[in-house]
Amino acid sequence: MLPTILDIATLADGYRSGRFTPIDVIEAVIERRAAWPDKAAWITELADSELRKAAAALVAAGAARADQPLWGIPFAVKDNIDCAGVETTAxxxxxxxxxxxxxxxxxxxxxxGAILVGKTNLDQFATGLNGTRSPYGAPRSVFDARYISGGSSSGSAVVVGSGQVSFALGTDTAGSGRIPAAFNNLVGVKPSRGLLSSTGMVPACRSLDCITVLAGTAGDADLVRRVAEGYDAADVYSRSMKAKPLPTRGLRFGVLAGAEREFYGDTEVEALYDAAIARLEALGGTAVPIDYAPFRECALLLYGGPWVAERLAAIEDFVGEHADAMDPTVRTIVQGANGKTAVDAFRGDYALEAYRQRTDAEWAKMDVLLLPTAPTTYTVEAMQADPITLNSNLGRYTNFVNLLDCSAIAIPAGFRADGIPGGVTLIGPAFVDSALAALADRLHRAESWGMGRDTDAALPAASALAVPTEGLIPIAVVGAHLSGMPLNGQLTTPRGTFIKSCRTSGDYRLYALPNTTPPKPGLIHAPGFGGKGLEVEIWALTPAAFGEFVNNIPAPLGVGKVTLDDGSVVTGFLCEPYAIEGAREITDLGGWRAYIAELKAQAPALQAG
Known part of the structure; x- marks a missing residue:
């Protein structure tokens, strides 16, 4: 049975195992597309016969090749991006x-190997953050049809959040790939400028535009980003990735403080933001209050400065001949470029560099910035009654990002009492895209809100992103060094980095060693045992911290190579076989946490006896 949200990891696993084929998935896509009530999400739907033909051709050609990581994955494209033979309308x-x-x-x-399903609706000419500025209708939030879907990549978010496709392309100049993600409980990846070529895209602000990815998980979105990126000589703004890391320990993240915390009265979204701060602190980050004022002031340049002239430059001939065919709000914004001069452009550039200096001073305090994706949301009715002011409110925490050449990824952050989702965005310098995605994935998984409209869905383990560990040595811990256990401080004090929870292969047995304080387990390698594996955590330490840590391990414990359930091998705790004489075997409990929980449950009964 297919999941509600067609995440890439689950589909790929289903194809490998033979549980279903691309033909089965496309049949589900056709059925879901027809059944979803919000018809405004699509501008052009590829015919059912075309989709069936594409799926059948993939299956007839054989299993996925190594160069087809998106084999059989259905996707949609915002209708300001060209697809051969399909009209582009913007x-x-x-x-x-x-x-x-x-x-x-x-x-x-x-x-x-991805299968195109159709072209999606948008705020006309990608001018807006709300999704209501289209003659094709206003796509609605997948949670409540009274509310906006967010824009300008409105339809793209709806078709992913409703489970009609696995991922969709959007675009982002002022937040158009992040706001819709937040309003539909999705992940929105806004790559560093130039990583995804804009050849074949109708520009909004050509020097700032980024093609974006909306998906259910950070892993899915990052995979699509990596497949789609690449240097394109035909795009003068194209750039090759020059990957940069983020700190793997001691991460400092900037947060809003004082009067810059503006939520326009939405105390519930503010509470979601504060909860996200607490989660990132629990993952080892340090919250650093920063002065957001220079970022906010810089953002005003996007519509209040000369960059609005780029919107006119993109479609100047069309506006001159067909202005009456445009959405009135979009026309007002684009024609606001009339009268802008080269002098204004230079002055705008000078102002931007001044803001860059001021924001650089804030970046010196932090490694990443954690912001609300949007401070609040609005009903369609309210947005249409005051389209300029409310749209501006939505962009308070997004508009500066491309101007200052940042990378960003929006993730879900929970729900208001009325069931409307909120989101947060992690923002970093250019080219930290991979490291930022790994951090966002950890934060998203710290308290799952599901994917899209399926709020109960568990995030697929296969889509998890590994934390970069350049220069660090990983080690598997099985007992008192686990998170929350008595000796975990020996890993956190030297700023060890938590990588993941996982299990050993089935060739290990676990014993509760007698006469140890605090209680410790003994992990024994038992080739051919055939168990279900045991719970472990993978941490990473600097070489110096690793050496000190291993030197302090008391007998009969030591370190050796431990095989994990995915076949990989990592250094980890093992026990001398002689030490298990008289020890209780606890392998059947699955791990040390279950054993400790059993001891705690027995304690009241023993005291009562």
């Missing part, structure tokens, strides 16, 4: 044209 019918070729990124996704 949500303006009079502007529509028939492209002969796929956009650079679409071609890469198709080559990787």
């Amino acid at each position: 949500a303006c019918p009079a502007f529509g044209y028939q492209p002969e070729a796929d956009a650079f990124v679409v071609a890469r996704l198709k080559a990787a």
